Amino acid sequence: xxxxxxxxxxxxxxxxxxxxxxxxxxxxxxxxxxxxxxxxxxxxxxxxxxxxxxxxxxxxxxxxxxxxxxxxxxxxxxxxxxxxxxxxxxxxxxxxxxxxxxxxxxxxxxxxxxxxxxxxxxxxxxxxxxxxxxxxxxxxxxxxxxxxxxxxxxxxxxxxxxxxxxxxxxxxxxxxxxxxxxxxxxxxxxxxxxxxxxxxxxxxxxxxxxxxxxxxxxxxxxxxxxxxxxxxxxxxxxxxxxxxxxxxxxxxxxxx
Numbered sequence: 726x727x728x729x730x731x732x733x734x735x736x737x738x739x740x741x742x743x744x745x746x747x748x749x750x751x752x753x754x755x756x757x758x759x760x761x762x763x764x765x766x767x768x769x770x771x772x773x774x775x776x777x778x779x780x781x782x783x784x785x786x787x788x789x790x791x792x793x794x795x796x797x798x799x800x801x802x803x804x805x806x807x808x809x810x811x812x813x814x815x816x817x818x819x820x821x822x823x824x825x826x827x828x829x830x831x832x833x834x835x836x837x838x839x840x841x842x843x844x845x846x847x848x849x850x851x852x853x854x855x856x857x858x859x860x861x862x863x864x865x866x867x868x869x870x871x872x873x874x875x876x877x878x879x880x881x882x883x884x885x886x887x888x889x890x891x892x893x894x895x896x897x898x899x900x901x902x903x904x905x906x907x908x909x910x911x912x913x914x915x916x917x918x919x920x921x922x923x924x925x926x927x928x929x930x931x932x933x934x935x936x937x938x939x940x941x942x943x944x945x946x947x948x949x950x951x952x953x954x955x956x957x958x959x960x961x962x963x964x965x966x967x968x969x970x971x972x973x974x975x976x977x978x979x980x981x
Contacts, residue, residue, distance in 0.1 A: 727805070728879055728880045728882070729880070731805055731807050731808050731811075731876050731879050731880070732876045732877070732879070732880040734808055734811050734812075734815075734876065735807075735808070735810075735811040735872045735873050735875065735876030735877075736873070736876070737811075737815075738811045738812075738814040738815040738818060738871075738872065739811070739814065739871050739872065739873055741815070741818045742814055742817075742818055742871060745818050745821050745822065748825060749821065749825075750855060752825055752828075753910060753911065753924075754848070754851055754914075755914075755916065760825075760828065760830065761830070762828070762830065762918065762920055762921040762924055763830065763834075763914075763916050763917075763918045763920065763921050764830040764920075765830060765832065766829070766830050766831055766832045766920075767829060767830065768829045770831065772829070773829035773830070773831055773920075774829075774831070774923065776827060776828075776829045777828060777829055777831070777920065777923055777924070777927075778923075778927070780823065780824045780827055780828060781824075781924070781927040781928065781931070783820055783823065783824075784820045784821070784824060784931075785927075785931040785934075785935075787816055787817065787820045788817060788820070788931075788935065789931075789934075789935055789938055791812075791813045791816055791817075792813070792935075792938075792939070792942075793938070793942065794942055794945075794946075797809055800812070805879070806875075806885070807872075807875040807876050807878070807879035807885060808875075808876070809872075809875075810869075810870075810871070810872035810875050811871075811872035811875070811876060813872070814871050814872050828920075828924075829920070830918065830920045831918060831919040831920035831923060832918055832919060832920075833918065833919065834916055834917065834918050834919075835917045835918065835919060835921075835922050836916075836917045837915070837916045837917075838915040838916070843915070844915040847913050847914065847915040848913075848915065850909060850913040851909070851910060851913040851914070853909065853913075854906050854907070854908075854909030854910035854913055855906065855910060856906075857895070857902060857905055857906035857909060858903060858906030858907060858910065859906075860894070860895070860902075861894070861895050861896075861902040861903045861905075861906060862903065864893040864894040864895060864896060864902075865888075865891075865893065865896070866888055869888055890947055890950060890951070892954065892958070896958070897958065898958065898959075898963040898964075899958060899959055899960065899961055899962065899963055900940075900954065900955065900958050900959070900960050900961075901936055901939075901960060901961055904932045904935075904936065904961060905961055907928065907932060908929060908932065908961070911924065911925040911928050911929065912925055912929075936960060940955065
């Protein structure tokens with residue numbers, strides 16, 4: 726029964742993630758929804774700013790806290806190890822759903838691209854960002870990242886060993902292609918309202934901080950391998966500074 730419950734827990738959170746993922750495409754891109762990042766304001770300016778900053782802070786704290794090794798070590802005293810990653814996914818889903826529900830749009834437009842061709846190009850870049858994001862998850866093992874590998878192995882009574890650290894695909898050119906995808910998504914907007922700008926600035930600041938925390942954990946876990954990887958491959962922009970050449974396949978990348 727325990728294995729069935731853990732498997733159901735992992736599958737449930739992954740299915741919810743798929744819905745959140747699709748909703749986020751519409752929410753950030755301002756498609757179809759009654760309320761999105763670029764909708765008309767509904768609340769007084771300062772109240773809306775305070776609410777939105779609180780929502781962004783909640784998301785940042787949840788993501789950063791629950792991703793740290795000390796939290797994983799603590800929580801797995803109370804829940805089975807294979808259920809830990811699905812719990813992280815579930816908490817991330819909840820944080821995003823809360824943001825979708827309570828986000829307060831802000832006006833006015835900072836910029837608005839009215840030329841159909843130019844707007845189409847920006848939208849194409851926006852969807853390229855989502856494609857980069859999704860492709861990067863599969864390059865490092867999509868199902869491990871979202872907890873399905875862990876619960877599947879537990880269901881079959883197999884140990885869940887740590888994945889090897891490797892540099893597949895995009896990871897030969899930048900250390901954090903997932904964040905490259907997110908940054909592209911947040912900033913590729915033909916219409917940039919004040920609310921969208923607040924969201925983009927807040928999430929960009931979070932990403933830059935999260936990278937430092939994540940890389941500190943990776944260096945502690947992987948030692949010289951990850952330090953060498955940092956010396957070979959730039960953080961976010963291919964060919965910038967260190968890592969002007971693609972990294973070889975001889976190293977080993979760990980999803981976080």
